[in-house]
Amino acid sequence: MSAKDPAVFDRQYRAFLFDMDGTLLNSIAAAERVWAAWAQRHGLDVEAFLTTIHGARAIDTISRQALPGVDAQVEARGITEAEIADVEGVVAIPGAVAFLQSLPAHCWAVVTSAPKALALRRMHAAGLVPPAVMVTAEDVTNGKPDPACYLLGAQRLGVPMGECLVFEDAPVGIRAGEAAGADVVVVTAAHDEPMVTRHPTIASYDEVQAQCDAAGMLRLRPSTMA
Template sequence: MSAKGSTVFDHRYRAFLFDMDGTLLDSIAAAERVWTTWAERHGLDVPAFLATIHGARAIDTIARQALPGVDAQAEAQWIAEAEIEDVEGVVAIAGAVAFLKTLPGDQWALVTSAPKALALRRLQAAGISPPATLVTAEDVARGKPDPACYVLGAQRLGVPVQDCLVFEDATVGIRAGEASGADVIVVTATHLTPLMTEHPSIAGYDHLQAHRDQEGLLQLQCLMS
């Protein structure tokens, strides 16, 4: 864990907003199996393409390829169905399950680029109980890095997004959190190479606690020295 003394540990928040894949659970192997099949079918450079898929909605990833004759909506539906079928190896990030159980249910939301059915399937596979408030791919017209998803998550919790802390792992999600006006903390559990960012980072949740004060605000505490 880095930057223990940074502002996210000094600040108090109305709510926490969590990305899912790479932030609360590791689904990289499953996602890359499905996307590899799709990329090979369309003649793409698979390693280069896989580097672009994380954190974004499937429909946005497909549309960016600008493949002639490809229906992005239909292809995204195929991806979603294939990913729902393949959850082998999907596991929670270290400490995430216990950490989430300590949070008041009305003070955190899941904000994911995955469709709702896939989000619920992966949460189940990872042993994470779904929160009362979810924002999924279907809920916004523009996916990350557009901030609409995080703004909507805060709205559904009834709090200003500027009073929230966003937990993210991917560049597009970090940019969405920044653009929303929220503070951001980066989860590096699935990173193979360092991500250059000005935000504090955590490798997992094992050494993280959240305390709710008398005013009902949440504050993070790092238990590592």
């Protein structure tokens, strides 16, 4: 665990907001299989293109390519259908299941760039129980790095954004959390290469534990087991 910003371990929060892919579960292999096939069909440099897909909504990823004659909404639906069909190798980030189970149900939400059907499919495949509050691709007009998704997650929980802690893994998601005004923890379990940010990082949820006091306030603490 790296605590470049140890203040997150000294603060109380009303809620934790989690990105999904790369943060609660690892779906990189499945996502890259689907997107690589799409990129090949459209004559893109597959290796370069795959570096751009993580953390963003499918429709935003496709729209950025500005491919002539391509309907981004139609293509995004096709991508979602293919990803729902392929969850081979989708697994929970180490320690995530137990960490989420330790949180009061009303104190956390998932804020993902995935469509809701795909988010539910992947969470179930990874053995994660979906929370009562989820913000998915369909819920916002502008995806990450726009902060709208995190602001909506806090609103749905009835919690001020400044009292939320965001868990993220991708640069666009980290920027969304920052823009929303939240503290951020970066989860690096799915990273092949180090990511340098000003935020504390954890390689797995085994490194931290959540404490909830009688008033329902949460604290993130380094785990005594780490």
